[in-house]
Amino acid sequence: xxxxxxxxxxxxxxxVGGMFFAHQALRPAAVSTLEPPLRxxxxxxxxxxxxxxxxxxxxxVLVTGLWMMTQFPKAIYIHSMMGLGIIMMFIFMHVFFAPYxxxxxxxAAENWPEGGKALGQIRMLVGINTVxxxxxxxxxxxxxxxx
Numbered sequence: 290x291x292x293x294x295x296x297x298x299x300x301x302x303x304x305v306g307g308m309f310f311a312h313q314a315l316r317p318a319a320v321s322t323l324e325p326p327l328r329x330x331x332x333x334x335x336x337x338x339x340x341x342x343x344x345x346x347x348x349x350v351l352v353t354g355l356w357m358m359t360q361f362p363k364a365i366y367i368h369s370m371m372g373l374g375i376i377m378m379f380i381f382m383h384v385f386f387a388p389y390x391x392x393x394x395x396x397a398a399e400n401w402p403e404g405g406k407a408l409g410q411i412r413m414l415v416g417i418n419t420v421x422x423x424x425x426x427x428x429x430x431x432x433x434x435x436x
Contacts, residue, residue, distance in 0.1 A: 297354060301426065305426065307343070312412065316412065319332070333396050344385075351375075354374055366429070366432025370428055380418045384410075384414050
């Protein structure tokens with residue numbers, strides 16, 4: 290149980306922490322210092338490095354979360370975390386397969402307006418996922434006290 294929990298927490302920190310950093314620190318810095326072509330190229334390069342980590346986190350969080358549900362089948366807060374986590378996974382998959390692909394194609398074609406539009410979609414969805422992730426962390430840390 291302790292290994293599963295440790296893996297679960299580490300992957301949540303990587304995923305949610307990475308989204309928070311990208312949304313709240315990297316994005317504002319990129320907007321204030323880089324012109325759109327460089328900024329869009331930076332995001333493609335950043336996502337290219339971050340998204341494989343997110344895929345790994347999705348798998349580990351799902352597997353460890355399912356395993357922990359078998360250990361505590363009546364814990365409502367664990368079921369709540371699983372539900373929110375699955376929503377986050379679907380949002381990430383949408384980001385990866387739709388606007389991220391549009392962003393890569395737009396940057397490759399140097400179509401900056403389309404790239405900006407795709408990046409705007411990603412920014413909105415990452416913001417939503419970050420809020421859901423923080424809510425899930427609150428449930429994880431405080432949920433057992435409200436059962």
